[in-house]
Amino acid sequence: MTKIAADPSHPRYQSLLLRHRLEEAEKKGMLAGSALIAHGRGEAFDYLLGEQTIPSAMNATQHALSLLQSARRPVISLNGNAVALAGKELLQLAHKLNCAVEVNIFYRTPERMESLLNHLTEINQQESLAVEVLGANPDARIPGLEGPRASCTRSGIYDADVILVPLEDGDRCEALVAMGKTVVVIDLNPLSRTAQTASVTIVDELTRVVTNMIFLLESSEKTTPTDSYDNQEIVRQSLDHILTFFG
Amino acid sequence: MTKIAADPSHPRYQSLLLRHRLEEAEKKGMLAGSALIAHGRGEAFDYLLGEQTIPSAMNATQHALSLLQSARRPVISLNGNAVALAGKELLQLAHKLNCAVEVNIFYRTPERMESLLNHLTEINQQESLAVEVLGANPDARIPGLEGPRASCTRSGIYDADVILVPLEDGDRCEALVAMGKTVVVIDLNPLSRTAQTASVTIVDELTRVVTNMIFLLESSEKTTPTDSYDNQEIVRQSLDHILTFFG
Numbered sequence: 001m002t003k004i005a006a007d008p009s010h011p012r013y014q015s016l017l018l019r020h021r022l023e024e025a026e027k028k029g030m031l032a033g034s035a036l037i038a039h040g041r042g043e044a045f046d047y048l049l050g051e052q053t054i055p056s057a058m059n060a061t062q063h064a065l066s067l068l069q070s071a072r073r074p075v076i077s078l079n080g081n082a083v084a085l086a087g088k089e090l091l092q093l094a095h096k097l098n099c100a101v102e103v104n105i106f107y108r109t110p111e112r113m114e115s116l117l118n119h120l121t122e123i124n125q126q127e128s129l130a131v132e133v134l135g136a137n138p139d140a141r142i143p144g145l146e147g148p149r150a151s152c153t154r155s156g157i158y159d160a161d162v163i164l165v166p167l168e169d170g171d172r173c174e175a176l177v178a179m180g181k182t183v184v185v186i187d188l189n190p191l192s193r194t195a196q197t198a199s200v201t202i203v204d205e206l207t208r209v210v211t212n213m214i215f216l217l218e219s220s221e222k223t224t225p226t227d228s229y230d231n232q233e234i235v236r237q238s239l240d241h242i243l244t245f246f247g
Numbered sequence: 248m249t250k251i252a253a254d255p256s257h258p259r260y261q262s263l264l265l266r267h268r269l270e271e272a273e274k275k276g277m278l279a280g281s282a283l284i285a286h287g288r289g290e291a292f293d294y295l296l297g298e299q300t301i302p303s304a305m306n307a308t309q310h311a312l313s314l315l316q317s318a319r320r321p322v323i324s325l326n327g328n329a330v331a332l333a334g335k336e337l338l339q340l341a342h343k344l345n346c347a348v349e350v351n352i353f354y355r356t357p358e359r360m361e362s363l364l365n366h367l368t369e370i371n372q373q374e375s376l377a378v379e380v381l382g383a384n385p386d387a388r389i390p391g392l393e394g395p396r397a398s399c400t401r402s403g404i405y406d407a408d409v410i411l412v413p414l415e416d417g418d419r420c421e422a423l424v425a426m427g428k429t430v431v432v433i434d435l436n437p438l439s440r441t442a443q444t445a446s447v448t449i450v451d452e453l454t455r456v457v458t459n460m461i462f463l464l465e466s467s468e469k470t471t472p473t474d475s476y477d478n479q480e481i482v483r484q485s486l487d488h489i490l491t492f493f494g
Binding site: 023033040047239 | 270281285290292
């Protein structure tokens with residue numbers, strides 16, 4: 001599909017690298033058919049952000065991290081694109097947060113689940129991590145959703161108080177919020193239902209967010225969430241940034 | 248990949264139908280690996296337009312049609328996504344305009360070219376059309392481009408005075424304009440280099456544009472291009488429309 005520029009200073013290096021990761025994941029059967037189209041939509045919105053972490057996104061990232069750090073039962077929910085784009089970094093983050101990850105995909109098939117779970121197990125081994133990987137044996141359901149997409153694990157998503165869900169769809173985000181959870185989403189479209197519904201909306205590209213979170217964890221003391229965080233204001237600031245781009 | 252909703256009144260019917268067409272085209276080897284990602288980017292910008300033909304796009308469409316109708320040698324350049332999404336409608340348009348189409352793809356391989364040419368030949372037969380399909384035997388080069396992407400046909404793109412290029416990349420759009428041609432592009436991103444460089448920029452979704460052009464051809468007299476058309480102003484109006492969406 002995509003040749004990676006050998007030189008990381010190439011202006012499109014990061015974008016090509018992400019496409020390459022998706023290509024590899026597709027070969028392994030990790031992705032749904034709509035995965036590449038979804039990635040393309042994200043690319044368009046990232047282009048409007050200037051392909052950078054804007055200040056409001058960094059504020060949301062810091063707040064999300066403080067919520068995850070002070071959570072009773074945090075969990076990271078992973079879908080195909082999240083594993084493909086940042087599987088290693090997300091397991092490193094889970095390791096640092098001492099939380100489990102749960103594979104939870106919209107188009108659930110046994111083959112895709114197995115491929116994703118195997119890939120994460122491999123990363124655990126290669127990186128000498130021991131992050132708990134849930135999702136193989138769902139034993140609970142998210143209320144308000146129908147079919148396989150409602151499946152989840154009781155000791156993971158179902159009982160979590162704070163959940164990081166990169167690249168979530170709107171229905172499931174709403175259902176998780178309705179369960180009373182603090183839902184942190186990473187979504188490049190500030191106008192999406194997911195972005196509008198979540199407790200904390202990080203309008204930024206997934207791999208940048210995870211890199212930022214790991215950097216913050218390594219460089220600063222554990223912080224406590226502030227009451228003054230205003231997610232509507234944060235999302236509005238990302239819209240303002242995009243408007244500046246068009247202006 | 249994507250199930251089509253059986254009911255055309257389904258709010259996502261059109262979007263799912265286009266994805267289905269891409270899926271079928273991919274199976275036939277018509278698409279480059281980046282095709283689905285490119286389509287996703289388009290989806291995001293179409294979302295910002297409200298998935299509709301906005302007035303400035305209709306003005307550009309009407310002007311483009313008058314240019315194509317009064318051209319000495321008009322031609323329609325087709326890439327993989329254009330053939331996949333609107334192959335039939337584009338051949339019907341070419342038939343009505345009495346012009347040739349030329350398959351001209353960025354990632355040129357013999358297999359993709361053959362698959363695209365065969366598909367267009369099939370459409371010609373099924374629809375009882377006799378549109379000239381060029382591209383199999385390139386015998387000229389677009390100055391200023393390197394490698395296979397410069398290849399074109401002398402009796403097609405090379406000698407054309409007015410060229411309709413849906414979904415063109417920026418480099419080739421610039422090179423065609425530099426050849427002195429009137430270049431009509433269909434591009435959902437009004438900020439892209441293609442949109443900014445073209446002679447006429449239709450900021451709209453391909454299948455809607457072709458449907459609009461065929462409708463205009465069937466419902467009105469041949470029109471002559473007006474001197475007052477201002478493409479910069481047209482593109483600015485599409486940006487304004489997107490800004491309204493964010494506001």
